[in-house]
Amino acid sequence: MKKTLLMAIDLGTSFIKAGVYDTDSNCIAIEMEPVKDYRPSPGVFIQKGEELFGSVLECMKKTVNTLGDRSNQVEAIAFTGQMAGFMGVDKDWNDITTWSCSLDSRYMPYAERQMKELKDKFLCIGGTNFPQMAPKYEWFKNEFPEESKKIVKYLMISGYVIGKLGDIPVEEAVIDRSFTQWTGLADVQNDRWSDEICDAISLDKKFLPEIVNSNHICAHLNKEMANIIGLKAGIPLVSGAGDKPAGCLGAGIVNYGDTIFEASSYGEISCCVPEYRPDMLERRLDVIPSAIPGDFFATHYVAGSGITLDWFMNTFVRQEGQSTKEMFANMEREMANIKPGCDGVMAIGLLGGSSMPSDGVLRGMWMGYDWSHSKAHFYKALLESFTYDFTLCLQSIERLYPEYDISDVKIIGGGAKSPVWTQMCADVQNKQYSVLDREDVAMWGASILAGNAIGVFGDLKQTAIDHVKVMKEYKPDEAYGKKYHKYMELYKQYCVELHDFYKRLQELAETE
Template identity: 30%
Template structure:
């Protein structure tokens, strides 16, 4: 009897694969770090072959470690990065490197899309940003020779799944969980908006068919079986986006629940049972949930978690931190530094958009620290970085309440590295005024993908109920302190004022060309 399912998470920083039993227990798991290329400013790419190889390697490692017979694996599904783009040719080969969600080359086409912004938001569920619509227009207009070779635009998870199944370009698909970031979809009806597609001059034949996450798109080929250790013929489900997989794997299926993914991106989501679009703030993406009948409103800081790594690498004296850690990792040590600074970090405000603002999009915005005095220390600055994410979340929460006035959050559930930080959880709870809970499992993405695979294979008839039964809170929730919550509110308002009032400065900076020494100056050197 087939009683195991396999989920593979194709993340920004690496590929994680896990094998789960029918009761949600991990039989084995494996991870392989990703290679990210920054060939020039604004360009962020990954090699699709490397990503595929990491999926193959981790699947093989999991099967070998578990000792489970391949015939007992009922199905497999992949989840992946949501705002990036894979460009396929007619034979399922890649025409370009993976166009990452961190890549901002498409920025000039966002204002073009904004000419129909209200219609795009109402139809697809999200505003133009560094995502599918602008990326497709970039390839069409900047590289017409490449655009001509592209048979289909699709997602990273779709690419890996289709390669495992031996698909051709005409078989390309996108599951509906990605549609909120597409700009060209009629998301509530799971189809393409032909009027928008025609308005922006895209070839509709280059768009993939839209499927449910649990649709079986093919089966593991004999060649892939030899490479991975899976049984030939193992069903492959369409899969879903990584945020979607995390929400499902965390058991977040109750409308009104807040969900924090404190990872490479800082993502705040709320589950809802209706498709409602944020045409006022243009901040939230309304995405289909993996569970039928549900959606989630999502907003995120592009590389929010990278801000902590940036501070660590540039100002954290890493070697000293490691040598003094006494069993703590670097981020725990940095958290202890933040605890030494008072709430509000001495009225220091940090703008966390070092990679540009995504929700709503503004490519010229960058990071900033405001309120510095000679009395501030590294402790204050690092706490201000954590609080900056909290203030940004407070702005997202306001947009959620404006969109859904009936919304009364009872708790926020967190996963990712930031959800292990005591101080980070307390700061978010205090700023938002909502208890912060962690889960009894750190890995939710692979479980979400595995749940989709199990539903596709008939192992789990009700994904939502199964997901809820697999995950439990761990420990007591971090409760907000009423005094600190009240103290943070004017600072959260000041943060929004800083964000909105510095736009002219960022625009002016963006217009200044980078300094390039003249030939004469270079010769003199």
């Protein structure tokens, strides 16, 4: 068993990553390959399937070269990566639509109309506040009618890659359960496509792939691809899971009530639960089916939260010759003594709008500042705004799942390197925050699924728990938390009351 190696492929928006792990969770080799995209006009973001798949092959080849003779020990390959998008292929797995991820917004008029008509069904049945595949299907069918006639299956990117690498006909294409919620087309509670939603948008379910578990062997590496990559033919190709649920598995978030904050480009809080309960009161939660069959994650994300922090630093703070690490370290020191509420400065950090609850017109704002405030006040105000947003989400989780005592939150991602932000989260939420000892949780989570599929690993939950540890803990300061909560109530009100202001501003800008 010690000689068995497992490969994980992370299908990111900007980069493909391939990592190889041994059964003790050690990363033996890892390589990256950029993915080309095209942005010919505002709102258009195109990635051609053949080019994307070429990046996958090149990344896998580089990883195999790094492994050398040990490449013959790779016994299974599993997949993770981006979770929202749309792709249509023909009978020979050829890309018809291009891969249209969440950054490609050409479908938005269809999304807005569908949301008006099917808003409650999307949330109650589909598990999402804002679907991707449902409106993109209707968009492509109407805007590109001739091309749409060639489509045999609509897929997520992992299903496409498995089909190209594997030995199966397109009729046997799959999607693992963890990807189904942001399609908007599934009955997520029952792991099947929704008759009600599909009928409402006139989509024949024969065009949709089979829903499988995350540890399902979907196909085997075919001879042609094996020769190109340098691996042996016949290696099982395991469905794997989206980057969020794979990350939860790799981080050991596997028991009911376990909660994690991924402080990354798209910051997200997820809590492991046994069933889906829609948040009809505040609409702050989506559900993600877990990589553990039958389980779920109540989840909330802020679109581009980490991207917003990087934007601030690069736009207002970066100095020539200063490294990113130095820049963030300096800001950390400057923020350390700024008290809760940032001396009267408040921010709305939703530069890309609000996903949960859905409000596409909200944008960024700072208010309350005067000549006494520094860059550190503005930056810390952004951190406070994101913390308020995630805290409101946790309150919804605790309201819907009162039987679970969420007293400890694990934290991963770039934000876990910020003591100021991590302590702030602990204070505002009155919970212990625990920093984990590994950052590669999605890749390792996919590797666990690969190993489980071929019998190398037994129980998924226990395997995950056995390979992750807590490095550092942050205890909440209740007094600070009470101070923050006064500002959080204002934040919650402003996100509602300022909607009309943002809408008028947007309308005015569009007329210029």
